[in-house]
Amino acid sequence: MSKPHPQIDAAVFDLDGTLFLGKTLIKGALETVAALRKSGVKTLYLTNAGTRTRQGVADKLAAMGFPTNANEVYCGSYILARYILDKHAGKTVFPVGEPGLSEELRRNGIGVDESGKDCDIVAVCLDRTLTYDKLGRAHVLLRKGALFLATNKDHIFPTETGTMPGAGAIVAALEFSSERTPYVVGKPNPMAFELMKAEHGIDCGRAVMVGDRLDTDIAFARNCGMKSALVLTGNSKKADIGDLKPDFVLDSIADFLKKIR
Ligand SMILES: [Mg+2]
Numbered sequence: 001m002s003k004p005h006p007q008i009d010a011a012v013f014d015l016d017g018t019l020f021l022g023k024t025l026i027k028g029a030l031e032t033v034a035a036l037r038k039s040g041v042k043t044l045y046l047t048n049a050g051t052r053t054r055q056g057v058a059d060k061l062a063a064m065g066f067p068t069n070a071n072e073v074y075c076g077s078y079i080l081a082r083y084i085l086d087k088h089a090g091k092t093v094f095p096v097g098e099p100g101l102s103e104e105l106r107r108n109g110i111g112v113d114e115s116g117k118d119c120d121i122v123a124v125c126l127d128r129t130l131t132y133d134k135l136g137r138a139h140v141l142l143r144k145g146a147l148f149l150a151t152n153k154d155h156i157f158p159t160e161t162g163t164m165p166g167a168g169a170i171v172a173a174l175e176f177s178s179e180r181t182p183y184v185v186g187k188p189n190p191m192a193f194e195l196m197k198a199e200h201g202i203d204c205g206r207a208v209m210v211g212d213r214l215d216t217d218i219a220f221a222r223n224c225g226m227k228s229a230l231v232l233t234g235n236s237k238k239a240d241i242g243d244l245k246p247d248f249v250l251d252s253i254a255d256f257l258k259k260i261r
Pocket residue numbers: 014015016017018211212213234
């Protein structure tokens with residue numbers, strides 16, 4: 001049987017800065033993903049963002065025009081839930097995050113206590129509802145020895161109007177005050193690839209990671225042995241490319257089918 005594509009069976013797409021910026025689609029994103037799906041290339045989505053559930057991300061993608069099943073989405077909240085189930089089952093989590101984080105943890109059967117009383121784990125992701133009180137509760141738990149987990153340490157995230165402080169800025173505040181270091185489950189940690197392999201049978205040698213950040217997306221691809229494509233529509237610029245070289249550099253996702261063939 002002929003392969004759907006000469007080089008790849010699967011394409012894993014980062015979201016912000018790769019397929020869209022905030023609410024604005026990047027030109028060519030819909031057409032590229034649709035053409036790959038039509039040809040039989042598996043398309044998966046990998047984002048460090050932990051503000052939504054896996055289903056919530058799939059719904060957002062579908063509303064933007066990317067028909068998506070929840071099981072094709074690997075987002076920070078889901079990766080974190082799977083890590084806790086695997087390594088720290090039975091423990092209770094104090095979430096520093098938006099409602100989507102707590103909901104994803106609960107959907108996976110993980111105990112969540114927003115009061116922070118007697119929690120064993122502090123789990124941090126981007127939180128646009130952050131208050132000093134929440135930060136304080138997390139700080140107290142960390143000083144008492146709670147496990148410190150984070151979806152990612154992205155310092156910023158791109159929006160249509162420029163950058164905003166990322167989850168890493170919140171993690172940094174807690175690292176500084178508690179003098180603790182978190183375990184980070186999102187990219188470049190290759191953990192999500194293990195989940196993709198188990199759930200979709202992805203072969204790393206025939207999969208490409210497409211993203212806009214060298215330190216997360218391209219580093220993730222290297223850590224998993226995947227091919228990598230950097231798009232120049234988000235965080236990293238061509239001049240930023242150093243020792244960590246992507247296999248492909250695309251002005252934008254619109255060039256994917258022209259350059260990767
Ligand atoms: Mg991105």
